[in-house]
Amino acid sequence: MLQSSRAVYRELTALWQQAVRDPTSLSGVVAAVYGRVKHYFFGKQLRDGIWVVVGKEKEYIVEPDEGVCTCPDSFFRVLSGEKCYCYHLHAVKVAWVLGSFQVVVEQENRLVMCLLEWLT
Numbered sequence: 001m002l003q004s005s006r007a008v009y010r011e012l013t014a015l016w017q018q019a020v021r022d023p024t025s026l027s028g029v030v031a032a033v034y035g036r037v038k039h040y041f042f043g044k045q046l047r048d049g050i051w052v053v054v055g056k057e058k059e060y061i062v063e064p065d066e067g068v069c070t071c072p073d074s075f076f077r078v079l080s081g082e083k084c085y086c087y088h089l090h091a092v093k094v095a096w097v098l099g100s101f102q103v104v105v106e107q108e109n110r111l112v113m114c115l116l117e118w119l120t
């Protein structure tokens, strides 16, 4: 989806203002700017791809449309209502706006292995 430069500017401004107020958002901006967001595609499977953020200890799957992530912070604090989101989710949003994510195309038969790696 192409956005006008004005819309991108408004979105970036909102994301930056959020980052200034909230350390979780700032960590997301840093992750996005440093290229730690990847968008994986596996042939014809999962045509929308899988968003993955390289975290401090491992890689986590992020589903931005659902607002969920596989990291412990999301599991313990977001699902309990203590926080609204983890920094990985914010990183995907920032990377999407900036176009600062890496596209990774894998063979279809690598899907299960990658999922096992990310989820264990």
Ligand SMILES: [Zn+2]
Residues within 6 Å of the ligand: 060, 069, 070, 071, 072, 073, 074, 086, 087, 088, 089
């Ligand atoms: Zn997370």
